[in-house]
Amino acid sequence: MHAANTVAPVPNILVLGIGNLLLQDEGIGVHVVERLQARYRLPDNVCALDGGTSGMTLLDDLAACQHLLVVDCGRLDAPPGSVREFFGDAVPAFFQQRISPHQIGLSDLLAAAALIDALPAGLSLIAIEPECIELGTEMSATGERACELALERVIARLNALGAAPTLLQARVA
């Protein structure tokens, strides 16, 4: 939840992890967000959200941020485990190139945000090529490695946006 009554000194940033946790690497985006939340203390202007495979229910969170950073798996025509970054207009373009089996895919969600003048000024996407999207709650070994790489990219993006997360004390294994 975002504080409603305070004026943020820096733009609100939403890190939105997308995917299905029940389909192995399909859930990488959500795994990245879970690890971000578990390992780091986030600045007040950063919200990390597990968006699952939802659509319109995310509009409220989307409308509350000025920078949207999406983490999602996608077909990149690259070897499994590859991680790529996209910025600005390339983000809606990336989601438009596929027919989403979601009633409201991310490109529709961005369009809906634009229609109510709530489209975040800054858009970025960290996309991961999955290896295996079969039924299962564990990522593939390749997906696992890519998840860590994608998390590093998220941290780097947040640093670049002036919203550096703080690493929490190492947990006892």
Add this chain to the structure above:
Amino acid sequence: MKARVVIDPITRIEGHLRVDVEVDGGRVTKAWSSGQMWRGIELILKGRDPRDAWVFAQRICGVCTTVHAITSVRAVENALQLPVPLNAQYIRNLIITAHGIHDHLVHFYHLAALDWVDIVSSLKGNPLGAAALAQSLSDYQGNSVQQMQAARDRLSTFVASGQLGVYASGYWGHPAMKLSPDANLMAAAHYLQALEVQRSANKIVAILGSKTPHIQNLAVGGVANPINPDSQSTLTLERLYAVKALIDQLGDFVHNAMMADVAAVGALYAEWTGYGKGITNYLSVPDLPLDEMGKTFELPGGHIRDGDLGKFHAISDYQDAFFRDGVKEEIGHAWYQYQGNDNALHPWDGQTEPHYTDFQDDGKYSWIKAPTFHGERMQVGPLANVLAMAAAGHESTNRHLNKLIDQASAVAGSRIPLTALHSTIGRIAARAVRCAVLHDSLVNQWNLLMANIAKRDFDTYNRPTFPKGEIRGFGFHEAPRGVLSHWVVIEDGKIKNYQAVVPSTWNAGPRDDQGRPGPYEAALLDNPVADPELPLEVLRTIHSFDPCIACAIHMTDPQQRPIVQVKAF
């Protein structure tokens, strides 16, 4: 000319649905509904702790997260005969009614309306005319000339920018689009307002469920919202009054804008009350339990045979044997195989073993099973539920249903009979009625929760304990798309079998073992199709069910191929 039209995928729905129709002389003569994704999610639950099942179940679908979570805890509580504290029932009831309103709003305005409302034509609408039309229908506060003008300006800018986005899949200018530019502009203005309004419904779910899209507050045995009127970290009076303010914001739109829009669209497309009837055996379940064991409910549900409200058979409580024993799933035309000799299995004995063939017109052609209720096909959804509630004499249902029919009759200029509901338009009308009923219930459940807290009852949770040996449970929920049931077999505290019979399984299922078509397939017969290349009419009937098919995957190949393929015979 005879042609085979393949629509794959159907857009503006959740999941991957393929629909094939044979068109002869401008009418559908045969139809096939085919779920194109395997849903083996149940297998993931085997061996797990039943207290965690809901966490996984709510990942089955991105739209129905809340409904799967709720139904899952109900199934496990049913197996344990575990009472649920009143506060927990009310909090869950508030969440599911707010979610239901959200879902119905988004479906009508953002998914279904675009089959009837031409957004491109709305740009030619006159704000004066649109406002006059809207004001003649209701005193909703969003109907001023300025608001219609602002909506037209915003849509013009958006369309001019070339980002059609949500509008890319619309059949703009199709000959079956019949509304005037002014009527299109009125509906388009409400479409934009609905984008804002649906956020209020979602906020209610977020406050009570601790988060959306995946609520965090459920537990087998209640909810994890400690109630303390004085503490900041719990469910406080301040938060409950914030919920009340959101409930009030929703009311004006649901009761005035949505009901009036549906009445007007329905009346202006009155010929569509003659299409899409399909199966008139209806099944729904009661919901919003008012006691700890689910013996009494705010909203009734039950079974109606042959569309005859006189043949209403109520489903009475969470132990109802008529419901429990009536459900089976057949796979003669679905890509599964059952071990043993049974063709139809009860969900407690259900199996999820894939057996893929190709798409075979007369054989197997879908990943969706064909459920039956006491041996018959059923239509589920808001229409089934509204008819059941009307038959049960439910006051709020009859009030809103009469209001909508009166208003539609006034616009149409002739009396629309109740039997018009057995149709494509009827399903859309019933969804609006149910949305209005849910809003009344939202207000009522909030009052019940406040009254109970005022009695200093702060209980929200009963701890479950699992016995040795095998127990069985089922949970049901009248979800936005209709009856949802989860069936669980627990052995020594671990899940042994788990099956979800979801609303779209009932409606989108293929032919059963006797060759009887499913509800989508039956409803498509005799639908007009003016242009097989642009089968808007097929989409109207399919979308009227509010399909939510897959519950599983969100990634596809960006392989570009035509959505509609037509092959002449």
